[in-house]
Amino acid sequence: MTETTLDARGLSCPLPVLKANRALRTMPEGARLRVLTTDRASITDFQVFCRETGHALVAFTDQNGIYAFTIKRRTESPNTPQAKRS
Secondary structure, three states: OOEEEEEOOOOOOOHHHHHHHHHHHOOOOOOEEEEEEOOOOHHHHHHHHHHHHOOEEEEEEEEOOEEEEEEEOOOOOOOOOOOOOO
């Protein structure tokens, strides 16, 4: 499976997480998103984001202040309630 890269370098909290969330919503289940950031707060932000949303944080690297997060989009459970349609 291919990996999509989101360049969020230069953006401050909460923008990298918000942009990643928006990107993940458009991706198929199980797809991987690689997010590049320079905001040190994003280290904690992405850990919390993945824990609370069910996405998997599968990799993290720090190379000279550029943080790279690889996130695997969660798989929707058949028991996940769907929004009601009117």
